[in-house]
Amino acid sequence: MYTELLHALPNVLGFSNFAAVVIGVIAGIVVGAMPGLSATMAISVLVPFTFGLDPLVALGLMAGIYNGAMYGGAIPSVLLRIPGTPAAVATTFDGYPMAQRGEGGYALQVAVVSSSIGGIASAFALMLLAPPLSKVTLLFGPSEVFWVAVFGLCSIIFLLGGNPVKGLLSACFGVFVSVVGADPIYGSDRYTFGFLELLDGISIVILLVGLYALPPVIDLLEVPLKTDTDTNRLGTEPIWRTLPRMMRFWKTWLRSAAIGIWIGILPGAGGSMAAFMSYNEARRSSKNPDDWGKGEPEGVAASETANNADTASALIPALTLGIPGTAVAAVMLGGLLVHGLQPGPMLFRNNPDVVFGFMWQFLFGAILLVLLGGSLATNSFARLLNLPRPLLGAVIIVLMLIGVYSINGRMFDVYLMLGFGAIGYLMDKLKFPLPPVVLGLILGGFAEENLRLALRIGRGDWSVLFANTVSQVLVLLTLAVIVGPIIKRRFFKKDEARG
Amino acid sequence: MSASDKNRLYRPETLTALGIIVVAAGLLVPTAALQPISALLPAAMLIGLIGLSVALLVRDQRKAGAGDIPEQVTTAPKRVLLAFLLIFGYALCVDFIGFYVSTAAVVPLVAYVFGYRNPLGLAIATVIVLVSIYTIFDLGMSREFPVGRLWKN
Numbered sequence: 001m002y003t004e005l006l007h008a009l010p011n012v013l014g015f016s017n018f019a020a021v022v023i024g025v026i027a028g029i030v031v032g033a034m035p036g037l038s039a040t041m042a043i044s045v046l047v048p049f050t051f052g053l054d055p056l057v058a059l060g061l062m063a064g065i066y067n068g069a070m071y072g073g074a075i076p077s078v079l080l081r082i083p084g085t086p087a088a089v090a091t092t093f094d095g096y097p098m099a100q101r102g103e104g105g106y107a108l109q110v111a112v113v114s115s116s117i118g119g120i121a122s123a124f125a126l127m128l129l130a131p132p133l134s135k136v137t138l139l140f141g142p143s144e145v146f147w148v149a150v151f152g153l154c155s156i157i158f159l160l161g162g163n164p165v166k167g168l169l170s171a172c173f174g175v176f177v178s179v180v181g182a183d184p185i186y187g188s189d190r191y192t193f194g195f196l197e198l199l200d201g202i203s204i205v206i207l208l209v210g211l212y213a214l215p216p217v218i219d220l221l222e223v224p225l226k227t228d229t230d231t232n233r234l235g236t237e238p239i240w241r242t243l244p245r246m247m248r249f250w251k252t253w254l255r256s257a258a259i260g261i262w263i264g265i266l267p268g269a270g271g272s273m274a275a276f277m278s279y280n281e282a283r284r285s286s287k288n289p290d291d292w293g294k295g296e297p298e299g300v301a302a303s304e305t306a307n308n309a310d311t312a313s314a315l316i317p318a319l320t321l322g323i324p325g326t327a328v329a330a331v332m333l334g335g336l337l338v339h340g341l342q343p344g345p346m347l348f349r350n351n352p353d354v355v356f357g358f359m360w361q362f363l364f365g366a367i368l369l370v371l372l373g374g375s376l377a378t379n380s381f382a383r384l385l386n387l388p389r390p391l392l393g394a395v396i397i398v399l400m401l402i403g404v405y406s407i408n409g410r411m412f413d414v415y416l417m418l419g420f421g422a423i424g425y426l427m428d429k430l431k432f433p434l435p436p437v438v439l440g441l442i443l444g445g446f447a448e449e450n451l452r453l454a455l456r457i458g459r460g461d462w463s464v465l466f467a468n469t470v471s472q473v474l475v476l477l478t479l480a481v482i483v484g485p486i487i488k489r490r491f492f493k494k495d496e497a498r499g
Numbered sequence: 500m501s502a503s504d505k506n507r508l509y510r511p512e513t514l515t516a517l518g519i520i521v522v523a524a525g526l527l528v529p530t531a532a533l534q535p536i537s538a539l540l541p542a543a544m545l546i547g548l549i550g551l552s553v554a555l556l557v558r559d560q561r562k563a564g565a566g567d568i569p570e571q572v573t574t575a576p577k578r579v580l581l582a583f584l585l586i587f588g589y590a591l592c593v594d595f596i597g598f599y600v601s602t603a604a605v606v607p608l609v610a611y612v613f614g615y616r617n618p619l620g621l622a623i624a625t626v627i628v629l630v631s632i633y634t635i636f637d638l639g640m641s642r643e644f645p646v647g648r649l650w651k652n
Contacts, residue, residue: 052640165558169519169551176526176544183537190533190541191526214586221582221613222575390613391624394606397586398628401593406642411594418590422583429572430511448540455536 004348005127008356011056012364020057021361024064025368031065032072033385034392035082037216039069043331044212045396047338048205048403055339055354060361062335063312066328067119067365070271070308071373074111074300076385078104087271087307090279094292094299107300109242112373114253114301118308119366121257122264126312126319127359129265130348133320137345142454143465145344147474149447152323155481156330157436164485166432174440175447177202184449197412204334206404206413207441210420212331213400215428220393239370249301252282256302260309264326265316271307271326278306308369312362319343319355322443330438337442344446507563511572516556523548578613585609597647603629 011017031042042065050058073088078095091111098107140148153175157167180191181201192198256278263274282302283292292299314329322344324330333343339354341347347355404417427434451465458464466472507513523545530538530545563569573579585608592601606628607621615621636642 165551165554169548169555172544172547172551176541176548179541179544183533186534186537188533188537190537191529217586218579218582221609222573222578388610388615388617388620390615391606391610391620393582393613394609395624395628397589397609398602398606398632401590402632402636402642402644405593405644406636409643411590411645414590414593418587421586425579425583426515426572430515444540452536 002127002131004352005131005356005359008353009360011353012060012357012360016054017056017060017357017361018364020060021064021365022368022372024061024066025068025365025372026064027061028065028068028070029072029075029373030068032069032084032088033075034072034387034389035076035080035084037220037392038085038328039066040212040328040331041216042069043328043335044208045399045403047208047331047335048407050335051338051407055341055351056357056361058335058339059354059358060365062332063358063361064365064368066311066332067115067308067362067369068373070119070311071112071115071304071369073307074115074304075108078107078111078300079385085271087275087310088303089272090275090303090307091300093279093303094294094296097293097295098297098300101295103295103297105237106242106245107297108373109237109239110246110249110297110300111304112369113239113243113246114249114256114304115308115373116366116369117253118257118260118305119311119369120363121305122261122309122312123359123363123366125261125265126316126362129313130316130320130359133316134345134348137320138349140345140470141468142450142457143467144470144474146447146450146454146465147471147478148321148323148344149443149450151474151478151481152317152321153436153439153443153447154478155323156439157433158481158485163431166430167436170427170432170434171436171440174437175444176440177207177437178441178444179448184445185452195412197408197410201445202416202441203407203413204337204438204441205407206417207420208331208334208438209400209404210417211424211427211434211437212327213396214418214421215425217393217396217400218425220389220396246297246301249298251285252298252302253305255281255285256305257309260306261313263306264310264313271310274306274310275303278302308366312359312366315362319347319358320345322446324435324439327435327438330435330442333442334438342446343442507560510559510563510569512559512569513556513563516552516559519552520549520556523552581612582609585612593645593647595648597650598644599629599633600647602632 028039028042031037032039043062046061046065050061069085070087073083073085074091074095076082076084077088077091078099081092081096083089083092095107095111098104137148153171157171158164178201180198182188182199183190189199259278259281260274263277279299279302282298283289286292286296286298288296310326314324314326315332318324318329318333322333324333336343341351341354400417401414404413405411407413424434427437454464455462466475527542527545530542585605589601589605592605603625606625610621610624636644
């Protein structure tokens with residue numbers, strides 16, 4: 001089962017594939033360090049540029065960005081108390097007080113080492129768990145695949161937390177977008193309104209760039225942020241000197257990595273939840289919990305290990321079942337589709353070199369974090385905080401246009417992307433979750449195709465959808481995902497009422 | 500209709516729900532012309548959108564009835580509107596005037612309007628952006644960008 005994993009290694013060590021990971025990590029740290037920009041946005045902007053690239057080069061860039069951005073978010077968290085990414089909120093609790101007492105450099109080194117350890121653990125989890133799970137999913141037929149898609153959509157809506165009505169609305173919107181274009185069986189036009197450009201459907205890339213890249217750009221321009229922190233003097237020692245001091249965090253690293261991996265696998269959770277849970281657990285187990293929140297480096301270690309440990313593990317359900325664990329994983333699924341790689345059971349059979357190579361790239365990305373984000377680089381990356389945000393916003397707008405225009409060489413796609421961007425901005429502000437839209441677009445067509453195939457096999461008999469045990473289990477899991485949070489909420493309300 | 504009743508209708512979630520209902524109902528009409536199996540998923544989604552929007556509307560109006568004050572969509576509506584106008588304007592300019600001319604104008608314009616006003620910095624940044632794009636995409640990847648519909652004829 002794991003021989004294919006070893007076979008993929010030499011390919012990843014090729015110059016272009018390895019260089020892609022290095023560039024991705026650096027770009028990820030830069031993006032993560034800029035408050036308001038996220039890994040999701042960076043990968044969305046990147047995806048259209050990867051069209052002409054070898055799939056492994058493209059995926060290496062994405063893996064590097066994901067790893068780099070998760071650490072990069074710690075830089076403004078520590079220096080400015082502004083989390084660079086949502087997952088870095090918990091890092092501010094102790095990172096910023098450390099910076100205030102002149103230990104900002106050490107805080108960033110703890111962050112980079114912990115991020116790297118979390119990322120390595122997560123990559124190993126992906127390597128160990130995804131191949132056997134993919135073997136199981138290979139046994140699935142059309143009706144099971146249909147239920148997997150329904151389960152995936154429901155889990156991301158109901159486990160995401162927040163308002164389930166808004167989650168369902170987002171998912172319905174995504175699925176509706178997936179049906180635009182020619183009908184896959186009859187060829188009849190569906191919602192093309194006479195535009196030939198819509199006959200092939202709406203490219204996932206157009207939706208991704210619109211939903212995930214435009215709203216942060218508007219946010220960059222909406223709120224003027226002044227960064228007047230002196231980031232030139234962090235008091236950074238070489239990392240090899242500070243490393244022995246960090247070894248006392250080993251228990252926190254282990255615990256936080258386990259929490260991060262688990263949260264990553266759960267659909268709908270994410271880096272911020274992993275970081276908060278891990279921070280709380282580490283504080284609970286600490287001998288001096290009163291020092292936490294006042295500059296305890298172990299707090300930075302807990303948060304950063306967990307938020308990086310959920311990166312590769314979020315891809316376990318994404319690669320094997322087509323259900324992403326996080327928003328970034330959803331965007332990465334889009335990246336895979338761009339290269340003709342359909343996430344799900346067949347991915348491991350049809351493209352083992354690419355999928356296993358991708359896993360190695362995650363591991364190398366995590367290891368490279370220490371080398372690239374280490375002592376010298378930490379100072380340089382911290383200076384990024386002084387880049388003017390309006391200029392950055394303008395450059396991203398240009399990149400978005402180039403990327404989307406390059407897909408088919410037509411302005412129609414650009415206008416469509418801007419339309420999705422406006423919808424995405426409103427959804428973001430009104431707290432409609434965005435991942436269900438992407439998942440709806442990915443799984444909508446997939447679910448419809450398999451539903452129709454199953455009905456053809458069953459000669460129009462709908463009971464074929466419930467005919468075997470796997471389908472029945474998936475239906476029960478879907479119901480559990482829907483009913484579970486409702487029951488949980490009722491219990492919480494009862495507990496609160498009892499006082 | 501009293502002023503408070505009007506205010507209740509202008510709540511962001513209420514307006515969103517109403518908007519979704521109108522658009523989804525309008526989009527339901529073309530499904531009648533499709534084969535039943537072809538119309539199944541789009542019709543289900545549109546009906547779902549309408550039903551869920553009604554639920555959102557009712558809940559938001561109940562909140563309004565209980566005196567809840569809705570969250571503001573944006574803290575700086577003028578800046579947001581301006582940002583959208585500039586971005587949409589940029590896309591139109593690229594389409595009609597051409598990519599390089601529009602980009603040379605828009606990068607410094609957006610940065611200047613939103614607060615970065617160092618002329619030397621703006622000039623250097625614009626040149627770097629244009630030269631990088633030309634080198635990477637035009638020379639390196641042979642990508643062609645719009646030359647502008649106005650100059651085509």
